[in-house]
Amino acid sequence: MKRRTFLLATLFLLILPATWSQQLGKRITNKDVIDMVGLGLSDDIIIAKIRSAAAGGTLQFDTSVDGLKELKAAKVSDEVIKVMINPAPPAAPVVVAATPISNDPGLPPPEVGVYWKNSNAFVLIEGQAISQAKVGGKAGSMFTYGMRNEHWDAYLNGPQSKNVINDRQPVFFLYVPDGASASDFVLIILEKKGNRREFQIGSFGGITGGKSGVKRDKEVAFTAEHAGIRTYKIKLDAAIKPGEYAFFMGTGQQATMAGGSTGGARSGGAAAGRVYDFRIPE
Structure with a gap:
């Protein structure tokens, strides 16, 4: 029984690094963004891809000064860079309902x-x-x-x-x-x-x-x-x-x-x- 437990633990330790390596390989990096720009994809598509990956926690961007220099040199737009820095979608605007104008047939139009x-x-x-x-x-x-x-x-x-x-x-x-x-x-x-x-x-x-x-x-x-x-x-x-x-x-x-x-x-x-x-x- 002890031998079987030891074998399972050993197998788990062998599999874990491989799985972790695969996850790292799937993360979106600055290079991925530069490649998407090179393909001619629009900002909207690139931003949608970044936010989709952000929801799954698979972003790995370098937004240091050197990283930003590299992005600008590759002609990545400011809109895309802003989303790379903060991938959270903007808050929905608060719409204040207008006061309804009374259409009471017993009253005149609301005009002076x-x-x-x-x-x-x-x-x-x-x-x-x-x-x-x-x-x-x-x-x-x-x-x-x-x-x-x-x-x-x-x-x-x-x-x-x-x-x-x-x-x-x-x-x-x-x-x-x-x-x-x-x-x-x-x-x-x-x-x-x-x-x-x-x-x-x-x-x-x-x-x-x-x-x-x-x-x-x-x-x-x-x-x-x-x-x-x-x-x-x-x-x-x-x-x-x-x-x-x-x-x-x-x-x-x-x-x-x-x-x-x-x-x-x-x-x-x-x-x-x-x-x-x-x-x-x-």
Whole structure:
């Protein structure tokens, strides 16, 4: 029995070096990579071979300075050399899912603007920035030696809005800019003057000084209800008469005007902003 055990142990010791030698012979070395480059194999194929061998632990690369010199002299690409130094595949990129856009049929599209709820449809009321204004009340100010206010009037070209709403008590939706709310909007009555429509956006001088904002008697009362992210439902408190109207979002910019006959310059309020105009027909 002892003799048999001795023979098996001896046989194992004889086989082990041969097996180890075969494993070493199968390892991929710098020479193998240089040979693959010489065969004209693409970088992708060579890299795939290196990573496949790395999974089996059969790599034996020399990435010392001398080894790298030899690889560059053999025209091995930097991409292949990088994988020889670190054969681990790159980590998969982390994909962050985008916030889904709501397609709620009861809400307007998620684009900044004013929308009229016409039955089941949302009709966009096209807006425009206020870029034109004129000074009003000059004559009165001159006769009262500056004691009476002069005012800024914003105006829109054209006697009528191209946005027509056939409803005396329409429902609107506001999709507001980031950081804004429905309280930043007012619904105003526009005055038709010749070939344009006007509304007052601020005043200068006088005893009370300057102030910005539209005239109270030109505002239309409404109730705003938060309906979603940056979205508000607007209900008018009462039916409105046929005429020209607009939602106005002011920015409260300050302006200065010359003092005219009173001398100097006077500061006052003049609200710049954006208007969304519409017409209620007869």
